[in-house]
Amino acid sequence: MKKTIKTLLTLLTLAIMSFGLVGCAGSKGGNEANADSKTDVSKFPEKPVTIVVPWGSGGNADVFARKVASLASDYIGQEVVVENRTGAGGEIALTEFAQKKPDAHTVLVTSSANFTITPKVKEVQYSYDDFQPLIGDFLVEFILMSNPSKTGIESMEDLKEYAKGKTIKFGTTGSVGNDTHLIQSGLFEKYGIKAEPVVFEGGMDLVNNLLGGHIDVTVGVAPIMDDYLKTGELKGLGTFAPFPYEVEGIDPITPLAEQGYEVSFAGFNYFNVSKGTPQEIVDKLNKAFNEVYEDPEFKKFLEGASYKMNPLGPKEIDEYVMNQSKEVDELLKTIKK
Helix, strand or coil, X not given: CHHHHXXXXXXXXXXXXXXXXXXXXXXXXXXXXXHHHHCCHHHCCCCCEEEEECCCCCCHHHHHHHHHHHHHHHHHCCCEEEEECCCHHHHHHHHHHHHHCCCCCEEEEEEHHHHHCHHHHCCXXXXXXXXXXXXXXXXXXXXXXXXXXXXXXXXXXXXXXXXXXXXXXXXXXXCCCCXXXXXXXXXXXXXXXXXXXXXXXXXXXXXXXXXXXXXXXEEEECCCCHHHHHHCCCEEEEECCCCCECCCCCCCECEHHHHCCCCCCCEEEEEEEECCCCHHHHHHHHHHHHHHHHXXXXXXXXXXXXXXXXXXXXXXXXXXXXXXXXXXXXHHHHHHC
């Protein structure tokens, strides 16, 4: 475990903004066939479409997916619903999706970390080749936060002082292999802060438990913690992203790297269907989701949130992931020397 964390820490401190494609020994490989091979493309969709979110309700991915679902029915021609399938930082949902190979009436939200961090630290039963990227949604900015009323922590220096002679508790949405776990573990390990993770199902759980004083710090993701940052109930100590985090009404939250803490990371979420889905259906869904993104109501939703949209298409997502994969592979070779 210690060796794994140190290796991942080294990778994180090299300021990787996103990670690339990796396979996994436990997977049987990509789907050679798919249930949609029997689907009449011209009649798709023939039943309600389900968007599966592999994290808890109330989190940023869940809020985003539910807004998309509420508008997508008008553009897809069928009801669109959201289902939360939580556990193991998304691993359970991805494994089920890869093994069951659902038709394109099921759309899955994934994070780049599901393919690029998790399989590098443990065996998983899925592969990037099991999935067909559909469209990007947003970049994931991680903000390290405290609850000053419970701990008095209002800065990184306060955190270091608070942690002297004790082991702090930090909130995550998964154990080793999860992005929220690794970026915090890496930061604390590098700067001599003894810390232990407390795992919760979703981003809103992290916020609620920080508010309740059950953990000392946690990362938050836009936009679910914004109101608490505005009121001062929670304090942003720094962002893991290499650019400031801006919320109307408060000063920009400075990147940790600019404060002298050399750990930098930002994630990327996107929608998928099963590999092997007919191209006509991929195109139809991609068009519908793009229309949702252009919908006036959706744009109004974005104005009141802090999502950084990144609506890449299928080929662009593949290219993005593959390019980052090459960079990570080279860095890992360097680390192992």
